[in-house]
Amino acid sequence: MQMKTGVEQSVYAVLLLNMLPDKAVLHSEVISGQIGASPTYFQKLLRKLVSADLITSVPGVKGGFKLKKDPEDIRVYDIYVAIEGQQSLYSPSGILNDVLELEYDDRCCVLGGLMEEAEESWKAVLKRETIASLAEQVESDRFVHHVTDLKKWVEENMVV
Amino acid sequence: MQMKTGVEQSVYAVLLLNMLPDKAVLHSEVISGQIGASPTYFQKLLRKLVSADLITSVPGVKGGFKLKKDPEDIRVYDIYVAIEGQQSLYSPSGILNDVLELEYDDRCCVLGGLMEEAEESWKAVLKRETIASLAEQVESDRFVHHVTDLKKWVEENMVV
DNA sequence: ATAATCCGGATAATTATTATCCGGTTTAAT
């Protein structure tokens, strides 16, 4: 049981897109190159972020990706759901129902309630943090000098 | 990202073992049969529970498994860790470190802190519930009549 | 027109999980 690496990669991709000036886009291969992900697969991840309305894609030459929402409105949770999907961490297999020989009406799951709560608790933390708040951390004194390099890189590689 | 079904199966197995009178044991194939799991693989899961000191195995003919601890002292979390292992849901791949070209000293992970907190939050819920409290739920009025059947089944299939 | 990009479907490669098998050790019963 491990979170897909795609979630982490996507978060960093969105952080990169957040450094773009208005109207500018970043080519998918440029992003995946910087992140060190497989270009073709990473494009699939970007598509999921597009479907989730977190980023926008512009087709054609000089095309690429950019944020669709303000960074304050993109929660880490949104990215998590976009990539991992809606399905919960725990899918009750109804073992106890069989064990107890329950009729359909009586079906319940002792673990279900607990697991649901655990998952909500996990998600709640992911809902708290946004791309804006993450970006703020990255901008902290400690890294500010590296970040300016990164922003330079973004400006050199962005389109339009 | 989905919890192993082995965790759920193990929880129910422990609930069954909890119905055993003192000194009695349950044969692994009897348990896996009731739960509907593959016998050989399920034995591996039982081994993990043994390694985690949650249950005891007695070898030889008339052997089997029984609880090692009181049900109050077995948390769902313990079973989760026994089966899934210690590794966290999120393993930082250090993408941002590369992106920011950080020196080894400076290495950190913006997501790491958040993910760690999320996971702790999830685990906290699993730590709350014990086998004893789960058993209590199962004993509730609603199911008590089925449970007596189940206990009868346990008595018929237990050894010594 | 052309080239560069996104798009989406099919498919393959890799990895994680689940499942099986087999030879070994322990123990109750004969």
Next chain:
DNA sequence: ATTAAACCGGATAATAATTATCCGGATTAT
């Protein structure tokens, strides 16, 4: 003692999930 029935643990196979690739189509700046 011998035997049969269980656990033990290592090797291995089958299955499922994740990651990665490929290709033909649609879109757009030049």
